[in-house]
Amino acid sequence: MAIVRSRKVSLAPVLSISIPLALSLAWQPFVNGTQFPQVYASLAFSILAFVATLALIPRFSRAFVKIGLRGRDLLKKSEDDVPECMGLVAALVYICALVCFIPVPFSAAFISDPLTSRVNPEYAPHRQLAVYLAAILSVMIATILGLLDDLFDIRWRHKLPIPLVASVPLLLSYYAEQGNTHVVLPKPLAGWFGDFIDLGFFYYVYMAMLSTFTTNSINILAGINGVEVAQTIVISASIILNDLLFLPWPFTLKLGRIEISGFFGKALAQERHLFSLYFMMPLLAVSLGFAYHNKYPARAFPGDTLCYFSGMAFAVVAILGHFSKTLLLFFVPQAFNFILSAPQLFGLVPCPRHRLPKLRPDGYLDPSTAEIENPSGLTIFVLQVLNFFGLAKVKFSSDKRRGTTTNLTLLNFVLNKTGPIKESTLTNYVIVIQILSSAAGFAVRYGLAGLLYDGDRR
Amino acid sequence: MAIVRSRKVSLAPVLSISIPLALSLAWQPFVNGTQFPQVYASLAFSILAFVATLALIPRFSRAFVKIGLRGRDLLKKSEDDVPECMGLVAALVYICALVCFIPVPFSAAFISDPLTSRVNPEYAPHRQLAVYLAAILSVMIATILGLLDDLFDIRWRHKLPIPLVASVPLLLSYYAEQGNTHVVLPKPLAGWFGDFIDLGFFYYVYMAMLSTFTTNSINILAGINGVEVAQTIVISASIILNDLLFLPWPFTLKLGRIEISGFFGKALAQERHLFSLYFMMPLLAVSLGFAYHNKYPARAFPGDTLCYFSGMAFAVVAILGHFSKTLLLFFVPQAFNFILSAPQLFGLVPCPRHRLPKLRPDGYLDPSTAEIENPSGLTIFVLQVLNFFGLAKVKFSSDKRRGTTTNLTLLNFVLNKTGPIKESTLTNYVIVIQILSSAAGFAVRYGLAGLLYDGDRR
Numbered sequence: 001m002a003i004v005r006s007r008k009v010s011l012a013p014v015l016s017i018s019i020p021l022a023l024s025l026a027w028q029p030f031v032n033g034t035q036f037p038q039v040y041a042s043l044a045f046s047i048l049a050f051v052a053t054l055a056l057i058p059r060f061s062r063a064f065v066k067i068g069l070r071g072r073d074l075l076k077k078s079e080d081d082v083p084e085c086m087g088l089v090a091a092l093v094y095i096c097a098l099v100c101f102i103p104v105p106f107s108a109a110f111i112s113d114p115l116t117s118r119v120n121p122e123y124a125p126h127r128q129l130a131v132y133l134a135a136i137l138s139v140m141i142a143t144i145l146g147l148l149d150d151l152f153d154i155r156w157r158h159k160l161p162i163p164l165v166a167s168v169p170l171l172l173s174y175y176a177e178q179g180n181t182h183v184v185l186p187k188p189l190a191g192w193f194g195d196f197i198d199l200g201f202f203y204y205v206y207m208a209m210l211s212t213f214t215t216n217s218i219n220i221l222a223g224i225n226g227v228e229v230a231q232t233i234v235i236s237a238s239i240i241l242n243d244l245l246f247l248p249w250p251f252t253l254k255l256g257r258i259e260i261s262g263f264f265g266k267a268l269a270q271e272r273h274l275f276s277l278y279f280m281m282p283l284l285a286v287s288l289g290f291a292y293h294n295k296y297p298a299r300a301f302p303g304d305t306l307c308y309f310s311g312m313a314f315a316v317v318a319i320l321g322h323f324s325k326t327l328l329l330f331f332v333p334q335a336f337n338f339i340l341s342a343p344q345l346f347g348l349v350p351c352p353r354h355r356l357p358k359l360r361p362d363g364y365l366d367p368s369t370a371e372i373e374n375p376s377g378l379t380i381f382v383l384q385v386l387n388f389f390g391l392a393k394v395k396f397s398s399d400k401r402r403g404t405t406t407n408l409t410l411l412n413f414v415l416n417k418t419g420p421i422k423e424s425t426l427t428n429y430v431i432v433i434q435i436l437s438s439a440a441g442f443a444v445r446y447g448l449a450g451l452l453y454d455g456d457r458r
Numbered sequence: 459m460a461i462v463r464s465r466k467v468s469l470a471p472v473l474s475i476s477i478p479l480a481l482s483l484a485w486q487p488f489v490n491g492t493q494f495p496q497v498y499a500s501l502a503f504s505i506l507a508f509v510a511t512l513a514l515i516p517r518f519s520r521a522f523v524k525i526g527l528r529g530r531d532l533l534k535k536s537e538d539d540v541p542e543c544m545g546l547v548a549a550l551v552y553i554c555a556l557v558c559f560i561p562v563p564f565s566a567a568f569i570s571d572p573l574t575s576r577v578n579p580e581y582a583p584h585r586q587l588a589v590y591l592a593a594i595l596s597v598m599i600a601t602i603l604g605l606l607d608d609l610f611d612i613r614w615r616h617k618l619p620i621p622l623v624a625s626v627p628l629l630l631s632y633y634a635e636q637g638n639t640h641v642v643l644p645k646p647l648a649g650w651f652g653d654f655i656d657l658g659f660f661y662y663v664y665m666a667m668l669s670t671f672t673t674n675s676i677n678i679l680a681g682i683n684g685v686e687v688a689q690t691i692v693i694s695a696s697i698i699l700n701d702l703l704f705l706p707w708p709f710t711l712k713l714g715r716i717e718i719s720g721f722f723g724k725a726l727a728q729e730r731h732l733f734s735l736y737f738m739m740p741l742l743a744v745s746l747g748f749a750y751h752n753k754y755p756a757r758a759f760p761g762d763t764l765c766y767f768s769g770m771a772f773a774v775v776a777i778l779g780h781f782s783k784t785l786l787l788f789f790v791p792q793a794f795n796f797i798l799s800a801p802q803l804f805g806l807v808p809c810p811r812h813r814l815p816k817l818r819p820d821g822y823l824d825p826s827t828a829e830i831e832n833p834s835g836l837t838i839f840v841l842q843v844l845n846f847f848g849l850a851k852v853k854f855s856s857d858k859r860r861g862t863t864t865n866l867t868l869l870n871f872v873l874n875k876t877g878p879i880k881e882s883t884l885t886n887y888v889i890v891i892q893i894l895s896s897a898a899g900f901a902v903r904y905g906l907a908g909l910l911y912d913g914d915r916r
Binding site: 092127129133136141143144151165173175 | 521525526550553554557558560561584585587588591592594595598599601602605609610626627630631633
């Protein structure tokens with residue numbers, strides 16, 4: 001059996017910082033009082049989840065390799081076995097954190113009768129509890145399906161609908177609760193159809209499509225060390241930032257306690273974004289813990305499991321938080337990669353087994369290519385368009401019977417533009433693109449959206 | 459690679475009976491009207507789950523064997539590979555059925571305002587939905603932990619607490635809802651302490667222990683073809699029968715529509731037992747489907763997954779349905795097996811790797827034995843007591859320094875009593891014991907319990 005390397009974690013300093021930090025955060029509300037003690041608790045859980053992921057991954061590396069969950073790093077000269085599907089560890093820590101968090105927001109919100117210490121059932125936030133549990137259930141199903149995918153190596157075309165299955169509990173709970181299926185219309189359309197339109201059944205189709213997109217789009221922007229988890233980190237951090245914008249910040253107090261009087265849906269929006277924080281903070285935490293072991297040179301591979309559970313978590317918060325359009329703004333690089341890939345995914349252009357970049361003898365990366373034989377007129381046309389816009393480098397023989405094209409992915413596109421770079425540099429470029437995209441997303445959401453939608457949309 | 463055999467399923471007749479049956483059941487309430495349309499729907503889902511399990515297991519056999527989920531049948535001369543952990547297929551079908559069932563009981567119960575078609579949120583049964591989702595979540599965690607156990611072959615002592623982890627969502631949801639932690643006291647004690655006693659925290663400990671017991675006790679009454687799933691079948695059928703006793707049956711109508719006026723907790727008991735039916739009917743269904751492939755000679759092994767998810771399902775319905783004492787009556791053979799096994803499980807008597815019966819050359823089974831060397835005084839005493847009561851066959855050398863005992867399991871106990879029998883006969887004996895135990899359980903529950911507890915306890 002080949003060697004299995006793992007990255008060392010010095011637990012002593014990590015624990016000596018993180019445990020006191022988590023405890024002090026969890027105690028903070030009791031000392032100073034705060035409006036959202038549950039956010040502090042969630043942060044404390046997230047810190048522990050980060051440490052758990054960091055510590056557990058190297059401990060399980062050998063066990064994973066032993067049962068066949070292993071892969072070779074195609075962009076390294078080394079023949080070491082790298083444990084595959086280690087996203088499972090992150091997923092289980094994540095689910096554990098979410099499950100242990102159950103009592104925090106829901107029992108604090110119960111109002112007990114001080115005389116009898118009995119709960120008044122009228123005030124019990126069962127609705128939120130049901131939604132929270134349905135969300136965990138969807139993430140769990142995505143995890144188990146991801147694991148099955150990694151174990152049985154399900155074929156690409158068969159696994160596209162997997163996120164649909166995982167979104168069923170979410171959608172059915174949404175339906176069982178007769179969730180809102182109205183969408184706000186942009187101003188120009190509102191004059192014609194009214195401010196809202198009820199999409200009804202199509203809203204469910206939209207939600208199912210969203211979860212399919214978030215899951216698969218991360219899964220196909222993959223192939224170099226750290227790139228999947230880097231997307232998860234930037235996107236979850238962006239969502240957290242967006243959620244924080246919806247919380248009532250102390251600066252309102254500085255205006256002589258003048259409360260910004262409740263604009264439509266404020267309390268509701270706040271509750272939704274709290275909910276989103278409960279899911280995104282631990283996700284960011286386990287992603288960071290995982291990234292330590294997945295960064296160049298990778299000592300653990302994410303497997304499909306990581307993309308599945310994190311993609312599902314994104315879909316869940318966007319659906320239940322009603323900010324799916326904002327979420328899509330953070331997925332622009334993934335959308336770009338998906339659209340660019342479409343000709344290969346849907347068979348217009350030949351798609352080799354792997355489309356990841358090619359390792360040069362000097363350790364730098366070149367874009368990989370696909371061979372084209374007897375292309376149809378449409379294939380030639382599409383590739384020439386892509387070539388014209390610099391999205392691929394395409395070469396045809398003079399009779400157009402044969403040709404090559406760089407594989408149609410964001411990674412190869414970046415390599416086309418930059419020339420040969422190192423794998424770690426390529427990952428960093430993707431991170432920069434993702435961050436710029438999020439920044440642009442915020443600008444669109446809070447700048448341009450005012451032109452299309454009414455109201456204070458902070 | 460060794461041969462993988464699977465049992466043929468003639469889908470044509472199965473489908474041509476089951477599909478119309480399921481559809482007609484689901485439509486029944488719309489034609490005739492009935493008090494519990496959701497029970498018909500659950501039955502329809504169960505029939506489909508049965509067919510799905512029946513059909514899917516042989517289709518996945520090779521894939522399971524291929525990734526190493528395989529075992530040899532130690533009580534057969536054949537060297538064929540038998541796919542292991544196939545309980546996973548039953549578990550996934552079960553979860554699928556439970557998830558798809560979500561909208562049935564919960565949206566029908568919503569009361570819409572006929573003018574606006576908007577739901578009055580006051581009437582929304584969110585509490586039940588949250589509980590239902592928490593229950594599925596616990597079953598799912600048990601499934602994923604069972605799968606991990608089968609994959610990584612977790613050591614016996616390490617896996618005992620696994621059901622505790624799986625019961626966390628259940629317990630935390632119970633806590634978040636400030637569930638009832640009171641127990642009814644038997645009459646003799648009621649005079650001293652009152653009719654009820656609030657166990658508080660200890661009620662949670664009790665619930666966690668219950669799930670650990672139901673899960674592990676099935677898992678250790680194992681080793682011969684079909685025996686694990688036979689327990690699941692008899693116990694789930696017993697629970698279903700018990701649940702049916704709590705539904706208001708049409709015979710009340712024959713008494714001139716005199717309604718048996720509401721005795722304490724009637725409506726609540728009815729709701730709880732409906733909930734139990736939703737979980738037990740599909741469990742019985744997938745167990746029957748699985749049993750077809752697991753029966754002698756087994757073409758699929760259950761793995762720990764089957765025991766984990768079904769044991770968890772039993773714990774869930776008993777906890778949320780508040781009939782844990784009744785459940786324990788159905789677990790008497792498992793309790794007997796556990797208590798009998800205790801000296802081996804806890805190290806008093808040597809415990810070999812396998813304790814399953816021994817195959818004789820003529821194809822019949824003998825009890826297996828454990829070797830004892832330099833036993834302590836306590837070990838000798840315990841074994842002599844067991845020997846005296848006929849629970850084990852123990853032999854010591856004259857100086858008591860060496861000895862042998864039949865392994866301390868129900869299976870070996872039966873073999874001690876019956877002499878060499880065939881494997882399939884032994885399974886049938888266990889089934890008979892389980893059925894007799896359930897019958898005795900009903901007698902105790904509805905006969906003797908009246909002596910200890912007040913009230914109409916139907």
